[in-house]
Amino acid sequence: MTKTGVYPGTFDPITNGHLDVIKRALKIFDELIVAVAMSSYKKTPIFTVEERVHFIAQTTKDLKNLKVEVFDGLLVNFIKEKKAVAIVRGLRAVSDYEFELQLAHANRRLFRDIETVFLMPSEEYSFLSSSLVKEIAYFGGSVKSLVPPIVEKALRNKFKK
Template identity: 50%
Template sequence: MRIAVCPGSFDPVTLGHLDIIERASNLFDKVIVLVSFNPAKNKAVFSVNERMEMIQKVTSHLENTVVDCYSGLLADYLKMTGASAIVKGLRAVSDFEYEFQMALANKKLYSGAETVFLTTRGENMYLSSSLVKELASFGGEIADFVSPEIHDFIYERLTGKKEQN
């Protein structure tokens, strides 16, 4: 079985993340969407459990996708789960330099780790969790950036109020 891990902070999960996850689910037998976190750096807006719940909601249509969390080294997680691939989305050339370094480090730590880079679709090139948080915190509309299943939850958390339709 070909198992891939899509790691990230997903604070919150965006349509860009979902696009990469969906495409990975077409390439691998099983995809683990891994909420990575560092307990020493608690700067996330959403808790690990909230992020996992949001991902579960937006990936419920993908039968070969599961959600998990981990706070250790990604290479160790791959060994532990039997995964052989790390799937990372790239928005721009600037993403590649950092992700390439991480791919080399993961390969060094675990020789069975292969990193697969999927380029984002054009409409998602500028999309990030940070952008969603900033827009919503100012009351901006985020419907084009997050799935409808989690839109209201994100909006209410970041604005402190229900959206007026």
């Protein structure tokens, strides 16, 4: 049986920290699905879902056993549909833990058979978030070392002043 993991998020945009977690997860699972959330009641993405999928697909095209798919609605429904065994989540710092624990418990309440696997990014990415990247780019700072080149270019174009 293939062990499939699902790494969900808005990925608005994908960062080098996300890529680090993807590569680590591929060492654990036979297959990994990067599940791009179409919408979120909390966040309004600056990039369309098509752009976000494109950034991820282009950045990960050389990785084996990886799929990039869009989902909308409850993650557990997507998990069931894909017959995945685990949700992959990145934990950057203690501040992430409480929120991630709540999510893991809520997902387990909705679907008893699902596990959540927490992976820490490399130390060099432990501070990194999409929100931080967008803020740096918005104010004209360089995000070259924080995101893939395709994303860096898209952010520069998005925030041209």
